[in-house]
Amino acid sequence: MEGPTPVSSLLHAATMVTAGVHVLLRFCTIFEQVNFISNLLVIVGCCTVFFASCFAISSFDIKKILAYSTMCQIGFMFICCGFSCYNLAFFHLIIHALYKCCLFLCAGVLIELHQGEQDIRYMQSSLQQINFFVFLIFLISCLSLIGFPFTIGFISKELIFCKFSFFFFQKIVYYLL
Numbered sequence: 001m002e003g004p005t006p007v008s009s010l011l012h013a014a015t016m017v018t019a020g021v022h023v024l025l026r027f028c029t030i031f032e033q034v035n036f037i038s039n040l041l042v043i044v045g046c047c048t049v050f051f052a053s054c055f056a057i058s059s060f061d062i063k064k065i066l067a068y069s070t071m072c073q074i075g076f077m078f079i080c081c082g083f084s085c086y087n088l089a090f091f092h093l094i095i096h097a098l099y100k101c102c103l104f105l106c107a108g109v110l111i112e113l114h115q116g117e118q119d120i121r122y123m124q125s126s127l128q129q130i131n132f133f134v135f136l137i138f139l140i141s142c143l144s145l146i147g148f149p150f151t152i153g154f155i156s157k158e159l160i161f162c163k164f165s166f167f168f169f170q171k172i173v174y175y176l177l
Contacts, residue, residue, distance in 0.1 A: 066107060109131070
């Protein structure tokens, strides 16, 4: 991500995620007719979640970590569309846009505080200089991103995991019987 951080915030929170998932949501009638597409969406979503998480863990650039995190959340939205939970996918889309925008804007404050340095390994020394309000927004957004209880991210991800476990259990019972 070579653009300025506010532009990254808009791209990840509004444009990039919304366009792809909105197209999926608009084609929901086609997905209901073809069972193969729904299964493919679940598989692609699970692979996206896994690989984006692995890439985010191995990266040191704060904006790349947030971008890979966005890809992970897109995987969750694909899983919802594969399970025909289109309203849940839209709910997670809106929730993700809110906290991801806050995360990118707070990351921009951190990058500005460190004179343009985006490597998180070098950000440890002067985190005490950060404004308490920015710290609080960053903390709440991070907790929502990981799905910490009593945050809005917890509600949307818990609904996704409940649907995933229900459909997974249903498929196992179907194939065993």
